[in-house]
Amino acid sequence: MTTSPDTRPTLSARLKQETAAQHERMHTLMEAADPFASREGYARFVAAQYLFQRDVEHLFADPAVRAAVPDLDGRGRADASQADLADLGWEAPVAEIASTGVAMPEALGWLYVSEGSTLGAAFLFKAAKETLGLSAEFGARNLAAYPEGRATAWRNFVAALDSDALPPGTHDAVIAGANAAYDRFGQLLADMFETA
Ligand code: HEM
Known part of the structure; x- marks a missing residue:
């Protein structure tokens, strides 16, 4: 008996597209x-980042999440965000x-949003340095690349997303988790900048 090749899109491709x-x-x-536009405005962004990263890192304690993403330690930027807020003279909010009760497979969608945001952070990091005079040691730690580099960290995360360990039947739930995480970050930005 021959089996036809699996032509379904990968989870990482679905996440990006959907x-x-x-x-x-x-x-x-x-x-x-x-x-x-100002260090004050930037600190509001870091406050949103801090609360979002706490939500994401809350999920790291779950053994099922740890099994899905083997190199979880070292990911997450809550401590970096808190240190940045202190540099800027702000208390951590x-x-x-917000992620209490979130479990696999939705949890992986939250991680996707957090890990993916490290790619766009390259541009934000440049702006923080050039416009506000911040650095990976002062104020902009939360936007700095992971020690292994943005591309490597992302490639390893995508490999975890597309692993056979996650059957296609779980993919819709991962995408739902990603949507919930985006909603959360959007709400935090709206709250911090009072643009709701
Ligand atoms: C102005 C702010 C932002 C810019 C300029 C930006 C820019 C980018 C860029 C250039 C990429 C790489 C795209 C690619 O390689 O194909 C990317 C990927 C991504 N960004 Fe952003 N981004 C921003 C904000 C955000 C925010 C706030 C989040 C989430 C909280 C986010 C989540 C993601 C995700 C999940 C990906 C991965 C997409 C994928 O390949 O699946 N980004 N972003």
Whole structure:
């Protein structure tokens, strides 16, 4: 008996395609927020980043998430965001964790949004350095590349997304998780910049 090849799109391809409108919305929100117009505005962005990263890192404790993403340690930027806020003379904001109750496979969608945002962060990092005089040691740690480099960290994450360990039947739930994570970040930006 012959089996036909599996021509279904990979999970990473589906995520990129099916959340493209959400990513576009982030651009629109960031343009409206204009976080590089001043250090004060930038600190509002970092406050949103801090709360989002706490939501994401909350998921790291789940053994099922750790099994799905073997190199989880070292990912996440909550501590970096908190240190940046301190550099800027801001207290870390206090809020409930928004990802309580989120589990696999949705959790992987939250991680996708966080890890993917490290790619766009290359542009934001440049702006933070050039416009606001910040650096990977002061104020812009949360936008700096992981030690292994953005491309390598992303490639390894995509390999985890597209692993056979995640059957196609789980993919819709991962995409739902990504949409929830984008919604959360969008809400945090709206709250921090009072543009809701
Ligand atoms: C103005 C702000 C932003 C810019 C300029 C930007 C830019 C980019 C760029 C250039 C890429 C790489 C695209 C590619 O290689 O094909 C990317 C990917 C991505 N960004 Fe953004 N981004 C921004 C904000 C955000 C935010 C706020 C989030 C989420 C909180 C986000 C999530 C993602 C994700 C998940 C990907 C991976 C897409 C994929 O290949 O599946 N981005 N972004």
